[in-house]
Amino acid sequence: MDQIVPGGASATPGGLLYSGNDWNFQIIRNCYDAIQEIADKELGLEIYANRIEIITSEQMLDVYTSHGMPLGYKHWSFGKRFIGHESAYRRGLMGLAYEVVINSDPCISYLMEENSATMQALVIAHAAFGHNHFFRNNRLFREWTDPSQILDYLEFARGFIARCEERHGQRAVERILDAAHALQNQGVHRHSGARKLDLKAEQQRARERREYEDSMFNDLWRTLPSDLPGEKDGPQDSATRRRLGLPEENLLYFLEKNAPRLAPWEREIIRIVRMVAQYFYPQPQVKMMNEGCATWVHAYIMRRLHELGRIDDAAYLEVIHSTSNVINQPGFEAGGGPSFNPYALGYAMMTDIARICVDPSDEDRRWFPDIAGNGDPVGTLRHAWAEYRDESFIQQFLSPKVIRDFRMFRLRDDTTQPYLLVDAIHDEAGYRDIRRSVALTYDPGTFYTEIEIVDVDLLGDRTLVLEHRSRKGQTLQPGDARQTLDYLVTLWGYGVVLKEIDSQTGEVITTHAVNPPG
Known part of the structure; x- marks a missing residue:
């Protein structure tokens, strides 16, 4: 190299x-x-x-x-x-x-x-x-x-996990890594505002964490009675949930802090997976x-x-040939799913923004009065690159021209009917409906499953209770759900129950339960 x-x-x-x-x-x-x-x-x-x-x-x-x-x-x-x-x-x-x-x-x-x-x-x-x-x-x-710290942190992670393999065995380490990897998409903070990772400080505190016995673990688990009756949702349970920070969407964070049977080195491995997943969260x-x-x-x-x-x-002909291949958008008949080629759509929209800034049509002036004819295509693009993500960028800048160039239209699939309905085409109302629908496919809320830990049965068998808020009746695949819960049980050490909740009615659709082996 x-x-x-x-x-x-x-x-x-x-x-x-x-x-x-x-x-x-x-x-x-x-x-x-x-x-x-x-x-x-x-x-x-x-x-x-x-x-x-x-x-x-x-x-x-x-x-x-x-x-x-x-x-x-x-x-x-x-x-x-x-x-x-x-x-x-x-x-x-x-x-x-x-x-x-x-x-x-x-x-x-x-x-x-x-x-x-x-x-x-x-x-x-x-x-x-x-x-x-x-x-x-x-x-x-x-x-x-913070890109100045990621390489040093990865070097620390590689060295720490290698030492764990020498001390505890490869299979023991893989057991934790397998479980943490299975849950890493549910191991990031998403809605807590700006949380820039201080990876350098994380690396410096690693030794202290490994030597630290979590006081919450000692007080909360070692002294808990296991046979006292108690009323659910009573004052004691409410106080315990507040102490545990429930509900909690970051599953790996909760497990790292509260799983009662994890050793300090296992918690550190979970934290490493969580930190790396958090770093790649914006991508x-x-x-x-x-x-x-x-x-x-x-x-x-x-x-x-x-x-x-x-x-x-x-x-330059080689440049044109290569770029044309990269921005090629296959037709719907080519298969490959409903997603657009990110190179194709991104490049088309940015080229269109530059055109609107320099040579706008009457349609552009109606749709984009703030940038049409401003004469500053590069400045407009630099602002967009800095201030938007995919969803908001499409919602703000996808133009009727690009919609026509990509021959977009919207289909409605009503499962009660034997046909597909074309309900948005190339007209004034259709442009806006199509733009909203395309933006929705890039909404992070549509590709992150909404699962959070809501309760722990501290006065009983310590079962961990999770809820999945389903969208429009979409439920988890039973086999996938069970395999993922198996990994969750590996880290938690006790039984886990996942309830799928209809987000509109609040009713429980189905329940998945997994207990530790033996």
Whole structure:
């Protein structure tokens, strides 16, 4: 793995940066300098320091399996994913990304050594400037993550888990990791305001936590009578629930603090999984904007390099071909589910915003009076990149033109009828209905299951009670629910009951119960 820290000698002003497909490190440095000049002077991008690493295709596959991070703890699931990706790649069933970029400071961009010189320049513009700017400036990332600490924390996590394997055995560690991984999507704070992770402080306090016996555990569990009768929902139960912080949506947080049978090192592993999951929490909420931003930036920069004579026609044709493949939106008949290609929709919307700012139609002036004809497409985009997530960006900026270009319409599937109803088309009311429906598919509330811990039977068998608020009668798959509850029982140590509640009526739809073996 070769590393490049940009800042070397500059290319000859006005001349071609390279010719043909071959590249070397000087060419990459020259491309970086030319790209940086456009990014600074014309786009006003604000970025973290860049670190560029050249890796092989096998190393790229390895990066795929570890959240794109250069280091991390060992777990069998990462190896399983690696084998699956490698097998599909070798058989030609999947391609590899041209790059992987990490939300860290410095921002690390991985470039494949098999790329041509043009692709190396393109992915520098895409990752080291487009994604980098988005990571540094988008509000979700600013409020929820601190990229200067993530690599040190991952190094600490890898070392801690390795020491646990030496001391307690690999199977004991995997038992906790398996359970924590199964619950990690329910292991983040979502609605508590800005909670930027202080990973450096977490690492410093790790030793103290490992030596600390939770006082709540001692007082709450060791002294509890197990055979005294008590009335549910009485004053004592209410006080206990308040002390435990119930209801609690962050399952891993509750288990880490309150599970009565976990050893200190097991709590620390749960905390590691929880911290990593929390760090990646913003990513799916801005995937379309992030990819759209990076694609728009690389398309702009590579076009300007061609206009300035820094790349030739052959190189720019390669750029057009690659970008066209990335932003291709398959039709509904191609399958693949109802989701839009995030590159395609994001790039189309951002290109449309730039057009509206410079050359608006009468329709644009009616729909977007605040930005139509303002003459500042780059400033408007920078503001959008900083202040919106996918859902709100679509709700604010999806235009009738993009709806027509993507040939969007809305279907209503009434299970009581033998047909599908087209209830929103390309008219004034239909545009707004379609925009609301598309935005709803990017609402985090639609892809995060609403489950929270609501009670603990402290005066009885210590059963943990959870509730799932279902949407429009959508219930959990019984098999999946039971497997997940098995993992929850592993960490809790006692029985677990999950009640599925109709969010509109409050009625219990179904109940899942799992008890520990034996």
